[in-house]
Amino acid sequence: MSHASSSEHLKALITQDDTWSMAEGENAGTPFLVRFRPHLQPFINTHQFTKRLIILWNYVSEDEYLFPTPEDADMMADAEERLIHHLEANAQTVLAFVFTGQERREWHWYTSDMAVAQEQLNEALSYFGPLPLELTAEDDPDWEEYLSILEGMEDAEDGED
Template sequence: MKLTDDWFTALSENEAGDMMVVCGRDNITPFIESGKFKERAEVYWRYKGETKGMPSDEEARRMEPVQEALKKAMEKDKLAILTGVYTGGDERIWVFYTRNVPAFGQMLNKALEPFELLPIEIYTEKDPDWTEYHEMYELKPENGEGDTEEDY
């Protein structure tokens, strides 16, 4: 299975009605169908939002290297796959599907060692049917002209 780096971007709202920018991973059907990634891990970074609950430029710059460190560490041996990034409503949420939650936790700690203490929380749930991913994927623009990862 080859993991591509194809992404789309969509706008949505959270339950409170705040605007959310959703970046979703595309072309990962083989990973879904493999049945190996049965658990979802969500990493929440809450921040004091600026305009319409979006992060300040400074806060966004703080998040970028953290996102890259997590993605690189988790995907190196396909322990977990970053499938979605939600930003808005005073938080950023990174959604991963993983083979093993305890190993995910250990890798997360290792990947974040170089950083100062971060304002993050982790939530995990069994999701063998990739329900969250399929719901997020419904937001993909139908014309196929979504933005790529480099655009966010």
């Protein structure tokens, strides 16, 4: 497979063939949600997406479950849409999973080029006023964090039988 067709294949996985799954969990007595793409193995197989970019949005909840207010949730959805539009434009960065709960939302992206991802991130965020975001970058060449989410979901499903 040539590089171009390979990158087109990856792009198709996160556009026309895109699927998301949702799981719920509990930590320290409060619930959380994880939304994830279960079909990203082809990205892992390239061995090019070795860095994980975590975008953290801390919020103040108004309910006992520590989920965002409807207003915050709407703003987060808008921001996520913009981020996906910019960061995934050339399938060089991919959103793998999103954690929500305990007064924080985390978007976990894998990228093959952190500098380009940060440029695209800045472009995406230029549409908004200041947002309460914190960025962290980590080496995760084997997608351990992502795979642990998938594993956790399989374990949860096994436990329901």
